[in-house]
Amino acid sequence: MLQQKSPTTRTLTRFRTELQDFMRTIRSLRSATALFGWDQETHMPAGAAERRAQQIAALEELIHREFTSPRARHLAERAHHLLPSLPEQDQRMVRLFLREHHRIASLPRRLARELAYTQAIAVESWRHARRRNTFELFAPQLEKLLQLKREQADCYGYAEHPYEALLKLYEPDISLAQVRPLLTSLAQQMQALLDWARRQPAPSTPTFQHPVPCAAQFILGRHLCTAIGLDLQRGRIDYSTHPFCTALAPEDVRITTRCRESDPLMCIYSLLHELGHALYEQHLPAMLAETFAGEGASTAFHEAQALFWEDIIGRSFAFCRWAAPLWRQYFDSSLGTPWHQLTPEELFAAVNRVQPSLIRTEADEVTYHLHIFLRLELELDLLAGSLPVRELPEAWNAGMEHLLGLRPPDDASGCLQDIHWALGDFGYFPSYTLGKLYAAMLWKQLQQELPDVEEAIAAGNFAPILQWLSTRLYAVGALETPSEILQRVAGRTLTAEDFVEYLTAKLEHLYGEPYKR
């Protein structure tokens, strides 16, 4: 066997420069797409909706064109060839490029175009169907999308179920064989916890149904976010119909919230959720920003940061001790609301109320994972074709009844409630549960390393937490996978144990009773 000559420094330097150039192009296009998306939800004139869908689809087609260009093919060939000669950090970057190249260049242009186009159409169709509360109006687009997603999975390849391939788009280093048993077992544990919780007398809390002007909610939310660490010199907060976070760069991270005057918790906790995404993005190293490593480690790991701040920190008793005086201050008696006397205990009880409900985004920390589990099972059946699209509403409603004891009265509060499927995001939902499991594991580790953390939170001192997250997780961007990060930070692999332990302890505190199954 001939020994291969090792590449010259010049070859490597040239490769690195061209790779960086390529990644910079793609990242700029993605920032442009992100700004189109942000603008669409916040400032775009209503009449521009159709054109905007076309503009975004055109940029996505261009991204596909770039990835399938001779330039990218040549880069990928050299990447495979040079990989062994590179130092480890470079290898990681090159693998990210190869993964992304595989994700996109594996799809023929026709499929990429049809996916982009059908998703744009499907979202409009879904909105329409939801407004009209009629699943049948969305069914043909869903059927078409499922067909395209099966084709996409075929392009990537899989052993038994197309879901395996789609799941990897969001969570590259976890398999369906791991996820499904994990979520199934967790669902059972959550049902048991729910049964117990429903037998406990509800702790006292003032009704949160008293109207508060949106401006006051927004200002309290902004105060909380900036006190925790959101940098508004490098970010923004706006209103939108559905809260989201979008990052154009670490220096330009934008979150939104929504407001219902009668429900200030919605505005505030939506903000705390998006804050978690934003802190991650604002702390990604600027020098990675124009590379494929300048993003979160995975979709689930991004959700982990959001749920960490929204739930684990934001719904903790320590946080309520800090936040309750701020609620009293911002929603003072001049607004005529009952919160000018709000106690930490009341706030804690209010933000941790456990009760089955129809809408995932409004679910508590226990029932939330039953919503996810239902979606996972339905996605599996839909993609396999064992559940025909027309039977989805009934399957959804039966699943809700089985898991939560509630039957949605209509499609809008049933299978039409989420936008994900219309966006073609099959395989995304498990990220929420996985994210919560990651978050709980990180929290446990953080508590061990910073034993005084709860006192710091109660004092409004979030710097130690942010510092910990920033150096341990945020600093590596996507250069490590979630498993690698967990292993390095906590020396462990993914488990639901920490989450169950965390949640049980919190509910025991809330009800003043030890948990018994």
Place this chain on the structure above:
Amino acid sequence: MLQQKSPTTRTLTRFRTELQDFMRTIRSLRSATALFGWDQETHMPAGAAERRAQQIAALEELIHREFTSPRARHLAERAHHLLPSLPEQDQRMVRLFLREHHRIASLPRRLARELAYTQAIAVESWRHARRRNTFELFAPQLEKLLQLKREQADCYGYAEHPYEALLKLYEPDISLAQVRPLLTSLAQQMQALLDWARRQPAPSTPTFQHPVPCAAQFILGRHLCTAIGLDLQRGRIDYSTHPFCTALAPEDVRITTRCRESDPLMCIYSLLHELGHALYEQHLPAMLAETFAGEGASTAFHEAQALFWEDIIGRSFAFCRWAAPLWRQYFDSSLGTPWHQLTPEELFAAVNRVQPSLIRTEADEVTYHLHIFLRLELELDLLAGSLPVRELPEAWNAGMEHLLGLRPPDDASGCLQDIHWALGDFGYFPSYTLGKLYAAMLWKQLQQELPDVEEAIAAGNFAPILQWLSTRLYAVGALETPSEILQRVAGRTLTAEDFVEYLTAKLEHLYGEPYKR
């Protein structure tokens, strides 16, 4: 000689499809760049400035890459080949593509990149220099930019002066040999008119220096814009430091204004100016939107629309008859301002005051063209190298003294006042004067065809004007050049006569005196 076979329908159809695909890609990239720019001036977090410059430069580099790709080269070759076989409308479209291809693909990538990068740096340097009121801080960047612009002109080719090539970027069918004598002669006529105007007693007008809250100014301005015809279902109005109009598509046209509490005219007339740009964009045919014909006929012709609405309509007596009651209504006595009794005569006098001043954007309709003439002469000398950059401030000040009898006390109110040179926009300034000449010619023709137009304006009925502009001009997008449009609409070629006649008549009305040189 062999007879060439005429291309098959199939060849032509395929060419058309590929051309459309290419133009759609470029237009989407330009919409993305436009949104980056709009956002930068309106909503972007301060800390993102440097990154944004890089993101925009990356998209511009990508546009250059697309134009120099084998795909574009192949399209251009076929375009030259097929041109004679195409129907006229298609020929026009293909010529627009070839012109744009020539503009961009003639520049080597190194130059395109250096231009984009140097412009981004130069703008920051200019802002800094203006804040510090020190031209020397900007001089090195200006020097560098001039060098690059000379190189750019060399790439396009010219007979005697690089300015010839640069002027064509903004006004493709007018030559320097036409523009320079036209602007020189106009400057002389404006100086004579100014001398006469300054000898007239100033008509009475209340001081406009009384503070009005910005919200009230904004709402009056928005009322005027929507009453005239701005469609806010397909557009927006925001605040920015410098007013501008940007169009992402005919369905998404955005204008901005600025507000100084003590000077409501600034906010209102900035809006009317941008309104003119926006009406043009909103009325461009939607089916041209993804092609190179879906824009204004030229930079000057775009300015013509802005100046038409701002000056010719907005500063007419008929307009003041309609608008004065609205000023009284929106700035009522509860604001403590003197305008709750404003008469049309007072408004007319206020918006037509002639007085030499230092700042171009605040100049009246007479002295404005002296500002432009000065810039044209300085640009010519700077590009030729006969005026060294370091001598620019003194040349500027001497020119101001010669033309307007005013000597700027510093660089900020002198040669640092405009952003254009920092953006590399040498050759742009004449567009303002040319635009005004176009506007006056269009106005004369419109008056002949719609003899009751002034009564319609006074009654707030702008539909006939908009209808006239829309069918005569806006409907062709860039498929005709300004000269072709003028020829078709008015059967004439460009002249300053109509403008001088229009302005003289207005000032005679204002002063109640016939003009005597």
